Amino acid sequence: MSSSHPIVKVEELSHTFPDATKALEGVSLEIHRGEFIGIIGQNGSGKTTLVKHFNGLLKPTKGRVLVDSIDTREKTIADLSTKIGYVFQNPDHQISQGSTEAELAFGPRNIGLSAVEIEARVEEALRSVGIEHLAKRHPLLTSKGERQLIAIASVLTMKPEVIIVDEPTTGQDKRQSRQTMNLLANLNRAGHTIIVITHDMSLVAEHTRRVLVFHKGRVILDDSPGKVFREVDILRETGLRPPQITRLAQTLQACGFPQDILSVKEMYNEFRHIMTGS
Amino acid sequence: MGIIEFKNFSWKYESSTDWILRDVNLSVEQGEFLAITGPSGSGKTTLCQCLNGMIPHSHPGVIKGEVYVSGIRVRDATVRQLCDHVAMMFQDPESQFIGMSVEEEIVFGPENLNLPREEIDRRLNWALRVVGMEKMLSKAPYELSGGQKQRVAIASALVMLPKILVLDEPTSELDPIGKSEVFSVVSELRRDRKMTIIMVEHETEEVAKYADRVVLLEAGRILASGNTEDFLSDVDRLEGTGVEPPQVTQFAHLLRKEGLISGKLPITLESTRQQIADVVRSRKRALIT
Numbered sequence: 001m002s003s004s005h006p007i008v009k010v011e012e013l014s015h016t017f018p019d020a021t022k023a024l025e026g027v028s029l030e031i032h033r034g035e036f037i038g039i040i041g042q043n044g045s046g047k048t049t050l051v052k053h054f055n056g057l058l059k060p061t062k063g064r065v066l067v068d069s070i071d072t073r074e075k076t077i078a079d080l081s082t083k084i085g086y087v088f089q090n091p092d093h094q095i096s097q098g099s100t101e102a103e104l105a106f107g108p109r110n111i112g113l114s115a116v117e118i119e120a121r122v123e124e125a126l127r128s129v130g131i132e133h134l135a136k137r138h139p140l141l142t143s144k145g146e147r148q149l150i151a152i153a154s155v156l157t158m159k160p161e162v163i164i165v166d167e168p169t170t171g172q173d174k175r176q177s178r179q180t181m182n183l184l185a186n187l188n189r190a191g192h193t194i195i196v197i198t199h200d201m202s203l204v205a206e207h208t209r210r211v212l213v214f215h216k217g218r219v220i221l222d223d224s225p226g227k228v229f230r231e232v233d234i235l236r237e238t239g240l241r242p243p244q245i246t247r248l249a250q251t252l253q254a255c256g257f258p259q260d261i262l263s264v265k266e267m268y269n270e271f272r273h274i275m276t277g278s
Numbered sequence: 279m280g281i282i283e284f285k286n287f288s289w290k291y292e293s294s295t296d297w298i299l300r301d302v303n304l305s306v307e308q309g310e311f312l313a314i315t316g317p318s319g320s321g322k323t324t325l326c327q328c329l330n331g332m333i334p335h336s337h338p339g340v341i342k343g344e345v346y347v348s349g350i351r352v353r354d355a356t357v358r359q360l361c362d363h364v365a366m367m368f369q370d371p372e373s374q375f376i377g378m379s380v381e382e383e384i385v386f387g388p389e390n391l392n393l394p395r396e397e398i399d400r401r402l403n404w405a406l407r408v409v410g411m412e413k414m415l416s417k418a419p420y421e422l423s424g425g426q427k428q429r430v431a432i433a434s435a436l437v438m439l440p441k442i443l444v445l446d447e448p449t450s451e452l453d454p455i456g457k458s459e460v461f462s463v464v465s466e467l468r469r470d471r472k473m474t475i476i477m478v479e480h481e482t483e484e485v486a487k488y489a490d491r492v493v494l495l496e497a498g499r500i501l502a503s504g505n506t507e508d509f510l511s512d513v514d515r516l517e518g519t520g521v522e523p524p525q526v527t528q529f530a531h532l533l534r535k536e537g538l539i540s541g542k543l544p545i546t547l548e549s550t551r552q553q554i555a556d557v558v559r560s561r562k563r564a565l566i567t
Contacts (some may be wrong), residue, residue, distance in 0.1 A: 199453050239455040
């Protein structure tokens with residue numbers, strides 16, 4: 001496996017839906033192995049449409065998408081699922097089996113892995129997501145937060161390089177949202193490339209290392225969270241704003257606070273720094 | 279008597295062993311904006327469903343105590359009767375779609391109230407503008423993104439101009455400014471029409487700005503309840519409940535622990551900004567002199 005070329009390369013990608021809605025217009029970007037990327041943008045700005053091109057659920061109207069140097073038009077969704085794992089916005093849209101175990105085994109079985117290998121992968125996925133206790137349960141009888149974890153685990157059994165999670169925090173309380181983001185951070189440390197679509201700006205600020213901002217089918221900002229959240233005016237035009245703690249620092253600029261604070265902890269350290277006058 | 283009264287109310291599904299709501303006592307005044315928060319599975323949605331009569335009328339279960347809405351005992355009322363008082367937006371917008379287009383979806387409720395056409399159109403246009411979906415009138419629900427569906431669901435509840443508006447996690451899929459707009463519209467309705475607002479919400483930043491009171495549910499019980507400022511500034515009590523105070527409050531909490539500030543913690547950005555600016559300024563003066 002060569003790591004020199006991007007795992008995903010998007011070239012001048014446009015996508016127009018049958019009803020003539022232009023969902024993406026001329027998007028170009030590269031995603032490299034090991035990145036942790038947040039995608040933010042208004043409802044209907046093209047976030048989900050973009051990532052559905054990575055696993056072949058959608059094919060470009062114009063331009064092309066290369067996954068590990070291969071054009072997605074030449075690959076089936078099953079082929080791509082071993083490279084790109086996509087966790088749906090609504091986990092109920094992807095759950096099809098009568099037990100969590102069976103749900104997790106579904107993908108590996110479809111690509112013809114041996115029973116021994118399937119079992120090993122299911123066990124590993126249950127363990128790394130921390131849901132061993134749900135193995136025998138019917139997925140649709142678990143809570144929404146648990147179903148989200150089952151959906152992530154079922155993608156993991158395909159051992160994809162890239163894991164895309166679409167709105168992982170919807171319908172979850174803050175504690176669950178944090179658990180999900182910590183899980184994604186662990187998977188990132190274990191070598192997976194992570195892409196997360198979310199409206200929770202504080203989670204983007206605290207966890208990701210690169211942020212793509214979508215507006216009307218285009219990427220209008222592509223930078224580190226610190227740099228992106230300084231662009232207050234551009235963000236406002238697109239229905240976005242930095243996390244509250246970042247905005248607090250920004251309104252206190254005259255007191256010497258930097259404009260790219262990303263967490264409560266950072267703000268606290270900065271405050272102490274200012275107060276001790278050093 | 280409040281416009282909503284839960285009196286020693288407990289409820290469980292016929293098939294379940296555990297009580298979903300346990301001995302709930304809650305009184306809401308007309309025109310109040312009440313936020314309900316708590317971890318997943320704590321009974322928030324169930325509590326909402328008691329207000330429009332889905333519980334007990336659409337789900338077989340066991341009841342103890344009573345719920346009154348606008349003075350009507352919910353147990354005796356029909357869902358249709360309660361419709362005149364309560365509009366409800368469900369947590370999962372997909373589960374409530376009936377219409378084949380955004381327009382059909384939004385006018386469904388008002389048409390069933392037999393409102394005149396002009397009134398329906400007026401409300402439709404207003405609601406579309408409020409949720410920013412003016413250009414989406416003829417779209418089918420399946421052509422909409424998650425957040426757009428949520429906007430339509432909010433509009434469908436708003437057009438009813440109910441006395442009591444119940445919103446179950448209405449903004450979970452909205453971008454930050456869309457979220458903020460929903461809160462501000464709802465609070466205008468409350469002010470201008472004395473509408474009573476019941477909102478299930480995890481986003482404490484907006485709750486801090488708009489809600490009068492917050493109730494914390496856990497395992498079907500009201501674990502805590504208080505005016506918004508008292509509730510959200512009590513950071514220690516919220517620890518481990520799944521409710522996160524606003525980031526500015528968390529920050530102020532750290533400072534207070536170190537003795538750098540004192541008194542009640544601020545819960546909005548503006549009040550925190552003032553407090554911090556004052557502290558930094560006086561410190562700088564002290565350093566100079």
